[in-house]
Amino acid sequence: MAANSIPTIDYSLSTSPATRPQFLSQLRDALVGVGFFYLEKHPIPESLQDDLSAQSRGLFDLSPEKKEEIDMTSSKHFVGYVGTENSVTVTKKDYRETYTLGYETPAPNPDEPIYRNLRGPNLWPDSSDLPGFRLVMERYMTELRKLADEFKIFVAEALGLESNALAHLFDGAPFDRLMLAKYPQPTSPEQATEEQTVQGKGVHKDASLLTFLLPGTSHGGLEALSSTGEWIPAPPVPGTMIINVGLQLEALTGGVCYAALHKVVMRPELFVDSNGNDLGPRFSFPFFHTISLDAIQTDPLDLPPHILALVRDDDARRQARVRLRRLFQAGSAGYGVFASRLIVYQKVTQRWWPQFLDLLSFEKHVELGAALQSYSQIKPATV
Numbered sequence: 001m002a003a004n005s006i007p008t009i010d011y012s013l014s015t016s017p018a019t020r021p022q023f024l025s026q027l028r029d030a031l032v033g034v035g036f037f038y039l040e041k042h043p044i045p046e047s048l049q050d051d052l053s054a055q056s057r058g059l060f061d062l063s064p065e066k067k068e069e070i071d072m073t074s075s076k077h078f079v080g081y082v083g084t085e086n087s088v089t090v091t092k093k094d095y096r097e098t099y100t101l102g103y104e105t106p107a108p109n110p111d112e113p114i115y116r117n118l119r120g121p122n123l124w125p126d127s128s129d130l131p132g133f134r135l136v137m138e139r140y141m142t143e144l145r146k147l148a149d150e151f152k153i154f155v156a157e158a159l160g161l162e163s164n165a166l167a168h169l170f171d172g173a174p175f176d177r178l179m180l181a182k183y184p185q186p187t188s189p190e191q192a193t194e195e196q197t198v199q200g201k202g203v204h205k206d207a208s209l210l211t212f213l214l215p216g217t218s219h220g221g222l223e224a225l226s227s228t229g230e231w232i233p234a235p236p237v238p239g240t241m242i243i244n245v246g247l248q249l250e251a252l253t254g255g256v257c258y259a260a261l262h263k264v265v266m267r268p269e270l271f272v273d274s275n276g277n278d279l280g281p282r283f284s285f286p287f288f289h290t291i292s293l294d295a296i297q298t299d300p301l302d303l304p305p306h307i308l309a310l311v312r313d314d315d316a317r318r319q320a321r322v323r324l325r326r327l328f329q330a331g332s333a334g335y336g337v338f339a340s341r342l343i344v345y346q347k348v349t350q351r352w353w354p355q356f357l358d359l360l361s362f363e364k365h366v367e368l369g370a371a372l373q374s375y376s377q378i379k380p381a382t383v
């Protein structure tokens with residue numbers, strides 16, 4: 001399957017029975033091919049996108065002291081602000097600052113499984129500093145959740161399944177993350193690695209089912225790796241969002257859907273427009289749509305043969321099997337998700353979850369998942 005350019009899919013085709021088959025067929029090609037697509041004519045109101053962008057700029061403009069108040073280390077739920085100095089992909093530094101939030105909810109009861117601590121209260125900035133911030137973020141998350149709910153149906157249908165074939169993966173409380181990301185313009189040569197390139201975000205696959213990325217500025221820099229090994233640029237296209245397949249969808253479909261590796265590279269020329277004007281910092285807003293933390297699915301989805309035949313090769317199928325096992329290694333999906341957060345955000349782990357500090361590496365991911373599970377079973381009352 002041709003997989004060397006990023007297709008554009010028209011959301012409005014999904015709304016009429018006459019054009020829906022065309023929409024679903026384009027969606028299937030994108031999920032199986034490059035794993036990234038632009039969604040045009042989507043239903044997120046432009047005014048809400050503008051509000052999101054304005055509030056995000058306001059957040060990153062807060063003083064260091066105010067940012068400290070909402071620093072992720074103040075939350076045991078892996079939400080809040082992470083400064084440039086603490087941003088990494090695996091072990092390499094990312095040159096960006098982020099703020100992450102989820103659905104506002106009380107912390108779980110001590111007798112619930114430990115992974116439910118991935119949900120909890122957000123770290124909101126002071127409303128006198130940023131009036132309207134919380135309202136805009138919550139509105140945006142509500143709209144994105146609605147769009148993601150539609151995509152669960154679209155994806156099922158595009159893969160030849162019943163419309164509700166993914167519904168069971170979302171039983172229980174929803175778990176999604178909205179991230180606001182600011183990539184400051186690199187200023188000093190020390191920030192550059194090779195060929196003047198600064199790592200905005202290092203090479204990775206998203207841990208989500210699907211990611212819905214709203215670019216906040218016109219900067220390029222995002223690139224996706226095709227299955228044939230080419231880096232394909234995915235610059236913002238006005239009026240569209242960028243949707244990409246995450247590891248969960250790849251694993252659940254036995255490798256039929258392709259979770260592309262991707263990265264954000266920052267070359268100096270990306271920070272000026274075609275007239276040579278300075279573009280300022282780069283902003284982007286990914287919404288990581290994820291199956292329920294309580295979901296359990298040990299076998300891949302039961303795809304029809306003509307869809308299964310679309311898998312690239314045996315290796316893709318094998319790797320997806322391994323991923324699926326890892327995802328549900330300890331039962332519910334939440335254990336694996338919690339284990340990954342403990343590994344990625346070690347400062348949070350040091351402060352809130354020190355009992356797991358000696359298991360913090362991706363090589364020990366399986367062990368860590370098992371430790372979390374037995375911790376939930378043996379010592380629930382002390383969580």
Ligand SMILES: O=C(O)CCC(=O)C(=O)O
Nearest residue numbers: 181201206222264284286
């Ligand atoms: O900022 C972007 O364009 C993409 C960021 C990204 O891939 C991520 O945060 O997972």
Ligand SMILES: [Fe+2]
Nearest residue numbers: 204205206262
């Ligand atoms: Fe990503």
